[in-house]
Structures are given as structure tokens and as C-alpha cells.
Amino acid sequence: MFPFLSLSRQCYSSKPYPFLSRSFTQSSAALARKQEKKIRTPSKKALAAKEKRRAAKVSLAQSKLEQLPLLSAISVLRAVEVASPKAMYELYIKTELGNGVAVPKGRFKLPKEAKARPEEKVLVFAEGRQAEEAKKAGAHIVGGIELIDGVSDLASKPRFDSNLFDVQILNNRIRATTYLCTTSLIRAITPRLGRFLGQQGLMPSERRGTVTDDISGYLQRIQGTSEWKADKTGSIHMPIGSMYFTVDEIARNFRHFMTSVRTATGNVQDNRQKEAKKAVNIGTVKLSSTSGPGIRITDY
Numbered sequence: 229m230f231p232f233l234s235l236s237r238q239c240y241s242s243k244p245y246p247f248l249s250r251s252f253t254q255s256s257a258a259l260a261r262k263q264e265k266k267i268r269t270p271s272k273k274a275l276a277a278k279e280k281r282r283a284a285k286v287s288l289a290q291s292k293l294e295q296l297p298l299l300s301a302i303s304v305l306r307a308v309e310v311a312s313p314k315a316m317y318e319l320y321i322k323t324e325l326g327n328g329v330a331v332p333k334g335r336f337k338l339p340k341e342a343k344a345r346p347e348e349k350v351l352v353f354a355e356g357r358q359a360e361e362a363k364k365a366g367a368h369i370v371g372g373i374e375l376i377d378g379v380s381d382l383a384s385k386p387r388f389d390s391n392l393f394d395v396q397i398l399n400n401r402i403r404a405t406t407y408l409c410t411t412s413l414i415r416a417i418t419p420r421l422g423r424f425l426g427q428q429g430l431m432p433s434e435r436r437g438t439v440t441d442d443i444s445g446y447l448q449r450i451q452g453t454s455e456w457k458a459d460k461t462g463s464i465h466m467p468i469g470s471m472y473f474t475v476d477e478i479a480r481n482f483r484h485f486m487t488s489v490r491t492a493t494g495n496v497q498d499n500r501q502k503e504a505k506k507a508v509n510i511g512t513v514k515l516s517s518t519s520g521p522g523i524r525i526t527d528y
Contacts, residue, residue, distance in 0.1 A: 319467070
């Protein structure tokens with residue numbers, strides 16, 4: 229069939245059809261198994277950071293859309309609450325607290341009160357002539373170091389209001405919201421009351437003016453005022469009026485409270501303070517209502 233195969237021994241093949249067989253050298257080498265790529269699972273910390281960045285972007289985008297001057301914001305909220313005449317205007321202020329910065333707090337008296345002020349009781353640590361002056365000035369509780377046991381007994385109670393403490397003196401239940409002390413007694417009460425009152429922001433302090441020998445002068449200054457205090461994140465919430473207030477009344481209340489916050493945060497110098505405090509930046513100021521949106525104020 230193929231006569232040329234018999235012409236030479238070297239060309240002889242035992243297989244009749246060599247071109248139909250597959251040579252070993254022509255087969256493809258086995259490929260190495262590809263290693264599967266490991267999917268990196270982000271840590272909880274990384275996920276939290278990513279979510280925080282996303283929330284910041286969303287907040288920034290929303291804040292750019294919801295920025296209005298004060299008078300325009302008041303008009304918008306009034307239109308939203310047209311069916312709710314008893315709704316309140318709510319002011320929100322965000323301060324940027326740094327490490328070692330005390331939580332801002334201060335006192336204010338609005339030109340037109342937004343709502344009834346809570347009852348306030350003043351306890352004064354004083355003796356002798358200063359104690360008599362404190363009583364005449366209107367202090368509710370006046371005494372010396374004998375009051376310490378009545379105040380410190382509260383530390384053993386399982387529950388207490390962070391803003392209003394029950395003080396037991398002579399077996400009577402009395403409420404105290406402000407604590408004052410003379411310079412001669414502050415060293416005596418600090419070791420026993422410093423930790424208890426300090427963690428609630430009620431410990432008398434020279435920086436805040438609650439350690440003073442002019443007790444009557446201090447009581448006259450705070451008469452008819454209310455205290456505001458930021459939370460641990462630096463946020464301040466304050467109602468500044470009802471919907472039936474005029475636009476001018478809301479604006480005056482807004483400006484008055486902002487002045488109090490600027491003074492307490494060191495953005496406005498208080499001449500009564502001996503040393504200038506480090507200013508705390510005011511990051512965000514928003515006005516909202518009971519059912520309305522929060523509008524960022526551009527001209528605060």
C-alpha cells in the first residue's frame with residue numbers, strides 16, 4: 229500500500245500509520261493550579277471608619293441644601309407648623325470639644341420666656357457674716373461644713389437625677405440645683421464633695437464664679453435666669469419660643485441665647501473673668517420645630 233516504507237530500514241515503522249499517533253513531546257504540559265485570591269474581610273474598625281466617612285458626606289450634602297438666614301428659616305418653619313400653633317422652635321448648637329476642654333455651660337434669661345422656668349434652689353457653703361448676707365440675698369440653704377454629710381449621703385443612693393439632687397438637711401427633703409461656696413470653705417468641702425458633685429458639674433469652681441466671697445452679688449446676677457449645659461458630645465438643645473411668638477420675638481431670643489453660648493465658649497470675652505479661656509469653636513447652628521426640619525442658620 230505504501231511501497232516506499234520498505235526502501236530503508238531507518239524509515240521503517242511498526243505502526244502502519246505513524247502520523248495518526250500522538251507524540252509525547254507534542255502534548256501540552258499540565259498547567260499549575262491557580263491559587264484562589266483571598267477575599268480580604270474588613271475589620272469592624274475599618275467598617276466603622278467607612279460608615280463614618282459616608283455619613284459625613286451625606287451630612288455635608290444635606291447641610292449645603294438646608295442653609296438659610298435666620299428670618300427665612302423662621303418663616304419656613306412657621307409655614308410647616310401652620311396647623312400646630314403650640315409647636316416650639318428648637319435651637320440646636322454643636323460645639324467642637326477638644327481633649328481636656330470642659331463641657332460648656334452658662335446662664336441666660338430670654339427677652340420673652342419660651343416656657344416656664346424650672347424651680348431652682350441654691351445651696352451656699354458660708355459662715356458668719358457671709359452666711360447672713362447669703363440668706364438675705366435669697367439663698368435657699370445656707371450653712372458650713374455641717375452640710376457636707378447631708379450632701380454626701382446622696383452618693384449611696386442607687387438612683388438620682390443628674391440635674392436635680394435631693395439634699396437631706398435636718399430630716400427635710402430639699403432640692404438644690406446650684407452650689408456656691410466662699411473661698412474660706414472651699415478647701416474643707418473639696419476632699420469630701422469634689423468627686424460627688426464634680427462628676428455632675430455642680431462642684432463650686434473659681435473658673436465659673438461659684439467660689440466667691442461676694443455671694444449676694446452672684447445671687448443678684450443669677451436671679452431670674454436659667455442654666456443651660458451642653459452634653460458630653462458638645463451639643464446644646466434649647467427651646468426659644470412658640471409658634472404664636474412674632475418673628476421679631478423669636479429672632480431676639482435667638483440672638484440673646486447665642487450671645488450666652490459665645491460667652492461661655494470663649495468666643496466673646498467676659499470682663500468678669502480674671503483669665504481668658506480657650507475658645508471652643510461653634511461648628512453648627514440649626515433651627516427646627518416640633519415637626520419641622522432642621523435648618524442650618526447662616527447668619528448666627
